[in-house]
Amino acid sequence: MADNNRHIAFICSKGNLDMAYPALVMGWAALGNGIDVTLFFTFWGMDMINKARVDHLEIPPIGNASMKMNMMGVPGYIGIPQWMGGLPGMTPFATALMNDKMKKLGVPTVREYLQMLSDAGAKMYACKMSVDMFGLKQEDFIEGVQAIVTAGDFMDMTEGAQIIFI
Template structure:
Protein backbone atom coordinates (compact mmCIF):
# COMPACT_ATOMS: atom_id res chain seq x y z
CA UNK A 1 0.00 0.00 0.00
CA UNK A 2 2.92 2.36 -0.50
CA UNK A 3 1.70 3.74 -3.81
CA UNK A 4 0.18 7.17 -3.01
CA UNK A 5 -0.24 5.80 0.55
CA UNK A 6 -2.91 3.50 -0.90
CA UNK A 7 -4.87 6.41 -2.36
CA UNK A 8 -7.30 5.41 -5.14
CA UNK A 9 -6.51 7.31 -8.32
CA UNK A 10 -8.69 5.55 -10.87
CA UNK A 11 -11.67 3.16 -10.80
CA UNK A 12 -12.12 0.75 -13.71
CA UNK A 13 -15.68 -0.57 -13.43
CA UNK A 14 -16.83 -3.53 -15.50
CA UNK A 15 -20.60 -3.96 -15.85
CA UNK A 16 -21.69 -7.38 -17.09
CA UNK A 17 -25.35 -7.35 -16.03
CA UNK A 18 -28.42 -5.42 -17.14
CA UNK A 19 -30.66 -5.69 -14.09
CA UNK A 20 -31.52 -2.21 -12.90
CA UNK A 21 -30.01 -2.64 -9.44
CA UNK A 22 -26.64 -3.68 -10.86
CA UNK A 23 -26.65 -0.90 -13.44
CA UNK A 24 -27.38 1.71 -10.77
CA UNK A 25 -24.72 0.29 -8.48
CA UNK A 26 -22.13 0.63 -11.25
CA UNK A 27 -23.28 4.15 -12.18
CA UNK A 28 -23.31 5.38 -8.57
CA UNK A 29 -19.80 4.00 -8.03
CA UNK A 30 -18.47 5.65 -11.19
CA UNK A 31 -20.12 8.98 -10.45
CA UNK A 32 -19.10 8.79 -6.80
CA UNK A 33 -15.50 8.35 -7.87
CA UNK A 34 -15.59 11.49 -10.01
CA UNK A 35 -17.22 13.41 -7.16
CA UNK A 36 -14.20 12.52 -5.03
CA UNK A 37 -11.70 13.56 -7.68
CA UNK A 38 -11.00 9.96 -8.73
CA UNK A 39 -10.86 9.08 -12.43
CA UNK A 40 -13.46 6.54 -13.60
CA UNK A 41 -13.84 4.38 -16.69
CA UNK A 42 -16.57 1.82 -17.41
CA UNK A 43 -16.45 -1.29 -19.56
CA UNK A 44 -19.81 -2.66 -20.67
CA UNK A 45 -19.73 -6.33 -21.52
CA UNK A 46 -22.30 -9.09 -22.13
CA UNK A 47 -25.70 -8.08 -20.76
CA UNK A 48 -24.16 -4.93 -19.34
CA UNK A 49 -24.25 -3.61 -22.92
CA UNK A 50 -28.01 -3.14 -22.55
CA UNK A 51 -27.31 -0.22 -20.20
CA UNK A 52 -25.80 1.71 -23.13
CA UNK A 53 -28.00 0.30 -25.92
CA UNK A 54 -30.27 3.14 -27.14
CA UNK A 55 -33.26 0.86 -27.70
CA UNK A 56 -32.96 -0.97 -24.39
CA UNK A 57 -31.57 1.33 -21.74
CA UNK A 58 -34.98 2.84 -20.94
CA UNK A 59 -36.50 -0.60 -20.42
CA UNK A 60 -34.24 -2.25 -17.87
CA UNK A 61 -35.88 -4.26 -15.09
CA UNK A 62 -35.03 -5.60 -11.71
CA UNK A 63 -35.13 -9.38 -11.36
CA UNK A 64 -38.05 -10.78 -9.36
CA UNK A 65 -37.02 -14.40 -9.91
CA UNK A 66 -33.86 -15.74 -8.31
CA UNK A 67 -33.54 -12.61 -6.20
CA UNK A 68 -33.95 -13.49 -2.52
CA UNK A 69 -33.93 -9.80 -1.54
CA UNK A 70 -37.36 -9.43 -3.20
CA UNK A 71 -38.88 -11.49 -0.37
CA UNK A 72 -41.58 -12.92 -2.59
CA UNK A 73 -41.95 -16.61 -3.51
CA UNK A 74 -40.09 -17.50 -6.71
CA UNK A 75 -43.32 -18.79 -8.32
CA UNK A 76 -45.09 -15.46 -7.74
CA UNK A 77 -42.06 -13.56 -9.01
CA UNK A 78 -42.45 -15.37 -12.32
CA UNK A 79 -46.05 -14.28 -12.89
CA UNK A 80 -46.64 -11.93 -15.83
CA UNK A 81 -46.32 -8.28 -14.87
CA UNK A 82 -44.43 -8.91 -11.64
CA UNK A 83 -41.14 -7.53 -12.94
CA UNK A 84 -42.88 -4.43 -14.28
CA UNK A 85 -44.66 -3.90 -10.97
CA UNK A 86 -41.46 -4.28 -8.95
CA UNK A 87 -39.53 -2.09 -11.38
CA UNK A 88 -42.12 0.67 -11.24
CA UNK A 89 -42.07 0.60 -7.44
CA UNK A 90 -38.29 0.84 -7.45
CA UNK A 91 -38.31 3.70 -9.97
CA UNK A 92 -40.74 5.64 -7.79
CA UNK A 93 -38.45 5.25 -4.79
CA UNK A 94 -35.45 6.28 -6.86
CA UNK A 95 -37.12 9.48 -8.00
CA UNK A 96 -37.87 10.23 -4.36
CA UNK A 97 -34.17 10.04 -3.44
CA UNK A 98 -33.24 12.16 -6.47
CA UNK A 99 -31.83 9.25 -8.49
CA UNK A 100 -31.85 10.00 -12.24
CA UNK A 101 -33.15 7.52 -14.82
CA UNK A 102 -30.64 5.50 -16.84
CA UNK A 103 -30.39 7.94 -19.75
CA UNK A 104 -30.00 11.01 -17.56
CA UNK A 105 -27.46 9.14 -15.44
CA UNK A 106 -25.39 8.42 -18.57
CA UNK A 107 -25.54 12.14 -19.40
CA UNK A 108 -24.29 12.96 -15.89
CA UNK A 109 -21.48 10.40 -16.16
CA UNK A 110 -20.20 11.66 -19.51
CA UNK A 111 -20.45 15.31 -18.38
CA UNK A 112 -18.44 14.34 -15.31
CA UNK A 113 -15.66 12.88 -17.43
CA UNK A 114 -16.38 9.16 -17.00
CA UNK A 115 -15.13 7.17 -20.02
CA UNK A 116 -17.63 4.66 -21.41
CA UNK A 117 -16.28 1.68 -23.35
CA UNK A 118 -18.24 -1.10 -25.05
CA UNK A 119 -16.81 -4.63 -25.21
CA UNK A 120 -16.05 -5.64 -28.79
CA UNK A 121 -16.55 -9.36 -28.23
CA UNK A 122 -20.00 -8.88 -26.67
CA UNK A 123 -20.95 -6.36 -29.41
CA UNK A 124 -20.15 -9.01 -32.03
CA UNK A 125 -22.01 -11.68 -30.10
CA UNK A 126 -25.22 -9.62 -29.84
CA UNK A 127 -24.84 -8.20 -33.40
CA UNK A 128 -24.84 -4.64 -32.04
CA UNK A 129 -23.33 -1.77 -34.01
CA UNK A 130 -21.68 1.37 -32.60
CA UNK A 131 -24.66 3.44 -33.83
CA UNK A 132 -26.99 1.30 -31.69
CA UNK A 133 -25.27 2.68 -28.61
CA UNK A 134 -25.82 5.78 -26.48
CA UNK A 135 -24.05 8.67 -28.22
CA UNK A 136 -21.74 9.35 -25.25
CA UNK A 137 -20.02 5.96 -25.56
CA UNK A 138 -16.34 6.64 -26.27
CA UNK A 139 -15.53 3.57 -28.35
CA UNK A 140 -15.84 -0.17 -28.86
CA UNK A 141 -12.66 -1.79 -27.53
CA UNK A 142 -11.17 -5.16 -26.59
CA UNK A 143 -10.53 -6.33 -23.06
CA UNK A 144 -6.83 -5.85 -23.74
CA UNK A 145 -7.43 -2.20 -24.62
CA UNK A 146 -9.37 -1.79 -21.40
CA UNK A 147 -6.54 -3.20 -19.28
CA UNK A 148 -4.15 -0.87 -21.06
CA UNK A 149 -6.32 2.10 -20.04
CA UNK A 150 -6.11 0.96 -16.42
CA UNK A 151 -2.32 1.14 -16.33
CA UNK A 152 -0.69 3.17 -13.60
CA UNK A 153 -0.43 3.25 -9.84
CA UNK A 154 -3.57 3.66 -7.79
CA UNK A 155 -5.92 1.96 -10.29
CA UNK A 156 -8.59 -0.36 -8.95
CA UNK A 157 -10.85 -2.70 -10.95
CA UNK A 158 -14.36 -3.70 -10.04
CA UNK A 159 -16.52 -6.37 -11.67
CA UNK A 160 -20.28 -6.08 -11.40
Protein backbone atom coordinates (compact mmCIF):
# COMPACT_ATOMS: atom_id res chain seq x y z
CA MET A 1 0.00 0.00 0.00
CA ALA A 2 1.25 3.43 -0.95
CA ASP A 3 -0.27 5.18 2.08
CA ASN A 4 -1.00 4.10 5.60
CA ASN A 5 -4.70 4.83 5.49
CA ARG A 6 -6.91 2.30 7.26
CA HIS A 7 -8.44 -0.10 4.72
CA ILE A 8 -11.34 -2.50 5.22
CA ALA A 9 -12.22 -5.21 2.70
CA PHE A 10 -15.55 -6.96 2.75
CA ILE A 11 -16.05 -10.37 1.17
CA CYS A 12 -19.75 -10.60 0.29
CA SER A 13 -20.70 -14.24 -0.19
CA LYS A 14 -24.45 -14.14 0.49
CA GLY A 15 -27.28 -13.03 -1.76
CA ASN A 16 -30.15 -13.05 0.71
CA LEU A 17 -31.60 -9.60 1.35
CA ASP A 18 -30.72 -9.58 5.06
CA MET A 19 -27.13 -10.61 4.34
CA ALA A 20 -26.66 -7.99 1.63
CA TYR A 21 -26.92 -5.09 4.05
CA PRO A 22 -24.10 -5.61 6.60
CA ALA A 23 -21.28 -4.82 4.17
CA LEU A 24 -23.23 -1.89 2.72
CA VAL A 25 -23.93 -0.29 6.09
CA MET A 26 -20.42 -0.83 7.45
CA GLY A 27 -18.78 0.10 4.16
CA TRP A 28 -20.69 3.38 4.06
CA ALA A 29 -19.78 4.15 7.67
CA ALA A 30 -16.13 3.40 6.87
CA LEU A 31 -16.10 5.75 3.87
CA GLY A 32 -17.74 8.47 5.96
CA ASN A 33 -14.88 8.11 8.44
CA GLY A 34 -12.16 8.30 5.80
CA ILE A 35 -11.38 4.58 5.64
CA ASP A 36 -10.63 2.94 2.28
CA VAL A 37 -13.16 0.29 1.30
CA THR A 38 -12.94 -2.70 -1.03
CA LEU A 39 -15.88 -5.02 -1.72
CA PHE A 40 -15.28 -8.47 -3.20
CA PHE A 41 -18.36 -10.35 -4.36
CA THR A 42 -18.26 -14.11 -4.53
CA PHE A 43 -20.75 -16.97 -4.93
CA TRP A 44 -24.27 -15.91 -3.96
CA GLY A 45 -22.98 -12.47 -3.05
CA MET A 46 -22.73 -11.81 -6.78
CA ASP A 47 -26.51 -11.43 -6.80
CA MET A 48 -25.85 -8.05 -5.16
CA ILE A 49 -24.03 -6.76 -8.24
CA ASN A 50 -25.92 -8.72 -10.90
CA LYS A 51 -28.11 -6.17 -12.76
CA ALA A 52 -30.86 -8.75 -13.16
CA ARG A 53 -30.85 -9.80 -9.51
CA VAL A 54 -29.97 -6.77 -7.36
CA ASP A 55 -33.53 -5.43 -7.19
CA HIS A 56 -34.98 -8.86 -6.42
CA LEU A 57 -33.05 -10.09 -3.40
CA GLU A 58 -35.23 -12.05 -0.99
CA ILE A 59 -35.39 -13.26 2.59
CA PRO A 60 -36.82 -16.77 3.05
CA PRO A 61 -38.48 -17.63 6.38
CA ILE A 62 -37.38 -21.28 6.00
CA GLY A 63 -34.39 -22.19 8.15
CA ASN A 64 -34.38 -18.77 9.79
CA ALA A 65 -34.90 -19.43 13.50
CA SER A 66 -34.72 -15.74 14.36
CA MET A 67 -37.61 -14.67 12.18
CA LYS A 68 -40.67 -14.49 14.43
CA MET A 69 -44.26 -13.49 13.87
CA ASN A 70 -43.69 -10.11 15.54
CA MET A 71 -42.45 -8.94 12.14
CA MET A 72 -46.08 -9.22 11.12
CA GLY A 73 -47.33 -7.40 14.19
CA VAL A 74 -48.04 -10.48 16.36
CA PRO A 75 -46.82 -9.60 19.87
CA GLY A 76 -44.14 -11.66 21.60
CA TYR A 77 -41.74 -14.04 19.91
CA ILE A 78 -44.00 -16.66 18.38
CA GLY A 79 -42.13 -18.65 15.77
CA ILE A 80 -43.14 -19.31 12.19
CA PRO A 81 -43.47 -23.11 11.74
CA GLN A 82 -41.01 -24.33 9.14
CA TRP A 83 -43.75 -25.98 7.07
CA MET A 84 -45.52 -22.64 6.95
CA GLY A 85 -42.38 -20.95 5.70
CA GLY A 86 -42.45 -23.33 2.76
CA LEU A 87 -45.93 -22.32 1.61
CA PRO A 88 -46.01 -20.55 -1.74
CA GLY A 89 -45.79 -16.81 -1.29
CA MET A 90 -44.10 -16.84 2.11
CA THR A 91 -40.70 -15.72 0.81
CA PRO A 92 -42.10 -12.80 -1.23
CA PHE A 93 -44.24 -11.89 1.78
CA ALA A 94 -41.29 -11.80 4.19
CA THR A 95 -39.25 -9.91 1.58
CA ALA A 96 -41.94 -7.29 1.11
CA LEU A 97 -42.15 -6.84 4.90
CA MET A 98 -38.42 -6.30 5.22
CA ASN A 99 -38.24 -3.94 2.25
CA ASP A 100 -41.13 -1.96 3.67
CA LYS A 101 -39.47 -1.64 7.09
CA MET A 102 -36.20 -0.54 5.48
CA LYS A 103 -37.99 2.03 3.37
CA LYS A 104 -39.78 3.46 6.41
CA LEU A 105 -36.44 3.82 8.19
CA GLY A 106 -35.02 5.68 5.19
CA VAL A 107 -32.55 2.90 4.40
CA PRO A 108 -31.55 2.94 0.71
CA THR A 109 -32.16 -0.09 -1.49
CA VAL A 110 -29.21 -2.39 -2.22
CA ARG A 111 -28.80 -0.86 -5.69
CA GLU A 112 -28.79 2.70 -4.30
CA TYR A 113 -26.39 1.75 -1.54
CA LEU A 114 -23.92 0.25 -4.02
CA GLN A 115 -24.13 3.41 -6.10
CA MET A 116 -23.44 5.53 -3.00
CA LEU A 117 -20.47 3.36 -2.05
CA SER A 118 -19.07 3.51 -5.56
CA ASP A 119 -19.53 7.29 -5.75
CA ALA A 120 -17.80 7.63 -2.38
CA GLY A 121 -14.78 5.78 -3.70
CA ALA A 122 -15.29 2.14 -2.73
CA LYS A 123 -13.65 -0.36 -5.06
CA MET A 124 -15.77 -3.31 -6.13
CA TYR A 125 -14.71 -6.57 -7.70
CA ALA A 126 -16.35 -9.82 -8.79
CA CYS A 127 -14.77 -13.19 -8.05
CA LYS A 128 -13.35 -14.85 -11.17
CA MET A 129 -14.19 -18.41 -10.16
CA SER A 130 -17.80 -17.55 -9.30
CA VAL A 131 -18.17 -15.57 -12.51
CA ASP A 132 -17.02 -18.61 -14.49
CA MET A 133 -19.23 -20.96 -12.50
CA PHE A 134 -22.38 -18.87 -12.99
CA GLY A 135 -21.54 -18.05 -16.61
CA LEU A 136 -21.57 -14.29 -16.04
CA LYS A 137 -19.72 -11.48 -17.81
CA GLN A 138 -18.58 -7.98 -16.80
CA GLU A 139 -21.60 -6.48 -18.61
CA ASP A 140 -23.94 -8.45 -16.34
CA PHE A 141 -22.79 -6.32 -13.42
CA ILE A 142 -23.96 -2.92 -12.25
CA GLU A 143 -21.83 0.15 -12.80
CA GLY A 144 -19.12 0.51 -10.20
CA VAL A 145 -17.86 -3.07 -10.42
CA GLN A 146 -14.36 -2.37 -11.64
CA ALA A 147 -13.15 -5.80 -12.68
CA ILE A 148 -13.38 -9.55 -12.39
CA VAL A 149 -10.42 -10.65 -10.30
CA THR A 150 -8.91 -13.87 -8.95
CA ALA A 151 -8.53 -14.74 -5.28
CA GLY A 152 -4.81 -14.03 -5.66
CA ASP A 153 -5.50 -10.55 -7.06
CA PHE A 154 -7.78 -9.92 -4.08
CA MET A 155 -4.98 -10.89 -1.68
CA ASP A 156 -2.61 -8.48 -3.44
CA MET A 157 -5.03 -5.57 -3.38
CA THR A 158 -5.97 -6.05 0.27
CA GLU A 159 -2.48 -6.23 1.71
CA GLY A 160 -2.57 -4.68 5.17
CA ALA A 161 -6.38 -4.36 5.10
CA GLN A 162 -8.82 -5.60 7.70
CA ILE A 163 -10.97 -8.27 6.09
CA ILE A 164 -14.57 -8.99 6.98
CA PHE A 165 -16.25 -12.09 5.55
CA ILE A 166 -19.99 -11.99 5.24
